[in-house]
Amino acid sequence: MPETRPRIGVFVCHCGKNIAGTVDVAKVAETASRFPGVVYATHYEYMCSDPGQALIQRAIKEHRLSGVVVAACSPTMHEETFRRAASSAGLNPYLVEIANIREQVSWVHGGPKATEKAIRVTRAMVEKVRANQPLTPVEIGVTRKALVVGGGIAGIQAALDIANAGFEVILVEKSPSIGGHMAQLSETFPTLDCSQCILTPKMVEVSRHPRIRLLAYSEVVEVSGFVGNYRVRIRKKPTYVNPEKCNLCGECAKVCPVRVPNEFDRGLSLRAAIYIPFPQAIPSSYTLDEENCLGIVPLRCGKCAEVCEAKAIDFDMHEEILEEEVGAIVLATGYELYPKEAMAEYGYGTIPDVIDGLEFERLLSASGPTRGEIRRPSDGRVPKEVVFIQCSGSRDPEHHKPYCSKICCMYTAKHALLYRHSVPDGKAYVFYIDIRAGGKDYEEFVNRAMEDERILYIRGKVAKVFREGDKVVVWGADTLTGKRVEVRADLVVLAQAIVPSPGTEELARKLRIACGAEGFLKEAHPKLRPLEALTAGIFLAGAAQGPKDIPEAVAQASGAAAKAVALLSQPKLEHAPEVAEVQEELCSGCGICAPQCPYGAITVDEVAHVNEVLCEGCGTCVAACPSGALTFRNVGDEQILQMVRAALEVEGVGV
Amino acid sequence: MSEFEPRIVAFLCRWCASAGADLAGTNRLQYPPNAVPIRVNCSGRVEPQWVVEALKSGADGVLIGGCHPGDCHYVAGNYKTRRRIYLLRKVLAEMGIEPERVRLEWISATEGARFAQVMQEFVQELKKLGPIGVVRDKGGVTGGGKENQAWSVDMPGTKGVEA
Numbered sequence: 153m154p155e156t157r158p159r160i161g162v163f164v165c166h167c168g169k170n171i172a173g174t175v176d177v178a179k180v181a182e183t184a185s186r187f188p189g190v191v192y193a194t195h196y197e198y199m200c201s202d203p204g205q206a207l208i209q210r211a212i213k214e215h216r217l218s219g220v221v222v223a224a225c226s227p228t229m230h231e232e233t234f235r236r237a238a239s240s241a242g243l244n245p246y247l248v249e250i251a252n253i254r255e256q257v258s259w260v261h262g263g264p265k266a267t268e269k270a271i272r273v274t275r276a277m278v279e280k281v282r283a284n285q286p287l288t289p290v291e292i293g294v295t296r297k298a299l300v301v302g303g304g305i306a307g308i309q310a311a312l313d314i315a316n317a318g319f320e321v322i323l324v325e326k327s328p329s330i331g332g333h334m335a336q337l338s339e340t341f342p343t344l345d346c347s348q349c350i351l352t353p354k355m356v357e358v359s360r361h362p363r364i365r366l367l368a369y370s371e372v373v374e375v376s377g378f379v380g381n382y383r384v385r386i387r388k389k390p391t392y393v394n395p396e397k398c399n400l401c402g403e404c405a406k407v408c409p410v411r412v413p414n415e416f417d418r419g420l421s422l423r424a425a426i427y428i429p430f431p432q433a434i435p436s437s438y439t440l441d442e443e444n445c446l447g448i449v450p451l452r453c454g455k456c457a458e459v460c461e462a463k464a465i466d467f468d469m470h471e472e473i474l475e476e477e478v479g480a481i482v483l484a485t486g487y488e489l490y491p492k493e494a495m496a497e498y499g500y501g502t503i504p505d506v507i508d509g510l511e512f513e514r515l516l517s518a519s520g521p522t523r524g525e526i527r528r529p530s531d532g533r534v535p536k537e538v539v540f541i542q543c544s545g546s547r548d549p550e551h552h553k554p555y556c557s558k559i560c561c562m563y564t565a566k567h568a569l570l571y572r573h574s575v576p577d578g579k580a581y582v583f584y585i586d587i588r589a590g591g592k593d594y595e596e597f598v599n600r601a602m603e604d605e606r607i608l609y610i611r612g613k614v615a616k617v618f619r620e621g622d623k624v625v626v627w628g629a630d631t632l633t634g635k636r637v638e639v640r641a642d643l644v645v646l647a648q649a650i651v652p653s654p655g656t657e658e659l660a661r662k663l664r665i666a667c668g669a670e671g672f673l674k675e676a677h678p679k680l681r682p683l684e685a686l687t688a689g690i691f692l693a694g695a696a697q698g699p700k701d702i703p704e705a706v707a708q709a710s711g712a713a714a715k716a717v718a719l720l721s722q723p724k725l726e727h728a729p730e731v732a733e734v735q736e737e738l739c740s741g742c743g744i745c746a747p748q749c750p751y752g753a754i755t756v757d758e759v760a761h762v763n764e765v766l767c768e769g770c771g772t773c774v775a776a777c778p779s780g781a782l783t784f785r786n787v788g789d790e791q792i793l794q795m796v797r798a799a800l801e802v803e804g805v806g807v
Numbered sequence: 808m809s810e811f812e813p814r815i816v817a818f819l820c821r822w823c824a825s826a827g828a829d830l831a832g833t834n835r836l837q838y839p840p841n842a843v844p845i846r847v848n849c850s851g852r853v854e855p856q857w858v859v860e861a862l863k864s865g866a867d868g869v870l871i872g873g874c875h876p877g878d879c880h881y882v883a884g885n886y887k888t889r890r891r892i893y894l895l896r897k898v899l900a901e902m903g904i905e906p907e908r909v910r911l912e913w914i915s916a917t918e919g920a921r922f923a924q925v926m927q928e929f930v931q932e933l934k935k936l937g938p939i940g941v942v943r944d945k946g947g948v949t950g951g952g953k954e955n956q957a958w959s960v961d962m963p964g965t966k967g968v969e970a
Contacts, residue, residue, distance in 0.1 A: 226829045226832075227846070228821075228826070228829065252829070252844070252846075254832065255828065255829040255830075255831075255832030255833060256825075256828050256829065256832055256844050257840070259832035259833070259835050260831055260832050260835070260836060260837055260838055260840075260923070261837065261838075261839075261840040262837070265840040266840060268840070269840040269843065272843045273843055273844070276843060276845060666882075686882060730848075748851075748887060750881060750882035750883055750884075768881060769848050770848055770849035770851050770852060770880075770881035770884045771847065771848055771849055771851060771852030771884075772849060772851030772852065772881065772883075772884045772887050774852060774854075775851060775852055775853060775854040775855075775887070775891070776887070784852065787847060787848070787852065789854060789856070789857070792845065792847075792857055793857065793860050793864075795845055796816050796845065796857065796860060796861045796864055796866070797860075797864045799816065799843040799845070800814055800816070800843070800861070800864050800865040800866055801864070801865070
């Protein structure tokens with residue numbers, strides 16, 4: 153700086169009578185003019201008005217001010233205004249500070265004490281400005297491409313929205329096809345439209361979109377970088393089938409000697425080692441599952457390749473690691489059902505006729521293992537009495553999950569209703585704790601199930617489920633009548649709790665973002681920032697963030713996509729320069745600072761390093777540094793202490 | 808002699824406590840003018856050393872205002888502060904300084920009334936405690952009624968002066 157001695161201007165605002173009615177503004181200005189470093193002080197009616205700003209700008213030029221203190225309203229009101237004004241007069245905006253003498257003085261105090269406090273507050277700010285350094289915002293470029301992780305309905309929606317806004321998208325899905333759990337559903341509540349019929353057109357749109365690159369059977373291995381500039385490593389597993397050549401004739405699966413449980417049908421059917429999860433799968437191709445194949449290296453069977461007329465099967469395919477650069481990441485990794493092993497009290501996993509909600513969806517589905525006829529797994533008979541148990545694993549903090557899984561009240565009503573349509577002489581019972589049907593047309597739907605469809609809703613928990621002959625006996629309590637209830641059922645359907653899909657926490661660790669206590673991805677703010685992680689540039693969509701139904705997942709996905717698009721549309725990102733900084737010569741490399749940082753902005757080798765883009769400026773690390781090597785730009789320790797001393801010492805300057 | 812008016816330095820986080828103080832202003836809630844507020848980004852930025860220095864420089868009490876647990880704008884800065892201030896108060900007590908002189912409060916941006924109430928309470932409490940009984944850095948001794956408690960902070964690196 154050409155001028156080493158500070159030349160500070162103090163501008164005291166009357167704010168009409170808001171300040172001047174209580175505080176003697178002339179005295180504040182007059183006293184301030186005698187503060188060390190102050191070369192000019194004045195007061196004016198409305199500092200934020202155009203003439204007020206012009207007054208400041210004129211003074212900056214005429215008095216060659218090196219810093220400005222505006223004693224006025226809260227900095228949340230006009231800090232930006234005054235910094236911009238000063239900036240256009242040639243003064244670095246970070247040399248402008250606001251002394252809050254309205255909200256924190258004139259509006260809350262009266263009498264001469266108010267004036268005294270206004271002087272103290274102003275004096276402290278003068279000290280701050282004396283030590284402030286000119287700063288420039290950190291500028292960052294943006295890679296105009298997004299990564300969407302998870303190809304369920306939320307990931308599909310987010311990918312399509314971002315791509316339709318004109319940006320490239322990489323969509324990573326770990327299973328062989330996109331579609332997620334929605335592809336497994338039969339019909340959707342409360343409209344009962346066919347799930348696949350509304351989903352598959354969107355899947356096709358993804359596959360045809362010129363700006364979406366779909367990487368199925370792939371996983372995110374590593375993520376580094378920061379907002380606008382993430383580097384991602386993706387592992388693409390070999391499918392051993394060239395999707396360009398595969399014509400879906402299905403001959404390969406017929407000759408494959410292997411039979412394993414079909415994941416898509418939740419194990420209710422079998423598939424070959426070479427398979428397509430469901431006929432409308434995208435990418436539209438068979439996949440050879442290496443784990444269950446008799447052997448690829450060395451080749452032990454090879455029958456599939458022999459019958460493949462399209463010559464699509466390629467045993468030489470191998471794993472690829474792709475490196476991509478993206479500016480924004482949308483996480484839509486979805487949910488899984490609470491594992492059946494955990495529900496021993498309901499016989500799940502030991503009694504074949506106790507199944508979960510998704511298994512029941514497959515039984516209901518026209519493309520399912522029974523072609524939509526409801527037949528129980530043990531003997532294939534049509535069940536005449538079915539018990540549906542809600543909150544299986546949910547709302548049970550002592551044994552299972554404490555939270556409400558949100559969608560089960562609705563899908564259980566749907567299940568019972570569809571069962572009654574399919575088996576008109578069948579009886580359906582629903583055990584419930586409460587009915588939570590908050591949603592458009594949801595309450596009406598449940599009422600319809602209760603009244604029109606003659607489904608017996610029993611309020612109470614089920615104590616025990618056990619097998620007796622070919623029946624599944626359900627013991628429960630009806631808490632409304634206070635009586636014990638026993639139902640000798642043919643089939644029991646558990647509305648299992650919704651849990652984050654496996655690998656969610658591992659992925660969160662790779663991205664350095666947080667999960668809540670139950671493992672769902674944590675949003676930056678539960679009310680005001682529900683679509684984003686705390687780490688800038690990472691957005692959340694769908695059930696990975698918490699249990700939600702299809703319309704909610706889609707809405708959140710579109711919201712997350714809009715946020716991602718807003719980020720990708722920036723020509724450049726600006727980051728506040730008021731962040732932590734290391735004075736390397738003082739740093740011993742002890743590393744105490746790094747775990748203090750919630751943003752992973754600090755790395756320590758010989759000494760600590762702060763990534764100024766990742767640093768959000770809380771200063772918690774600075775307060776923790778035992779050697780004073782970490783400092784905070786424009787909030788230095790000595791600076792603060794000077795402010796404190798000055799504020800306490802005002803009499804010296806003559807109040 | 809007029810009544811003792813304690814001097815307070817208040818370190819307020821910008822997202823919660825300072826915003827709460829602003830709200831007290833917007834609602835015109837009157838409270839004693841004894842504190843000089845200093846706004847910081849996060850209560851996690853407040854160093855225990857600042858508090859000690861403030862007490863040495865003539866403050867009779869120091870208030871640290873942060874976001875409620877779980878609401879920290881920076882995830883967990885307030886938890887760090889809580890530990891640091893807890894420890895600091897223990898150290899101060901060892902040194903004969905009433906730990907009540909250092910007050911940590913969670914005040915959200917919507918709690919203007921709470922901010923005003925905290926100020927009322929703190930001023931009352933400090934009036935009861937009387938002026939801080941330490942020898943000040945700048946040579947002068949704080950005036951005060953509690954002669955027995957007047958003593959010097961004799962620590963390496965401090966510039967305690969005999970009364």
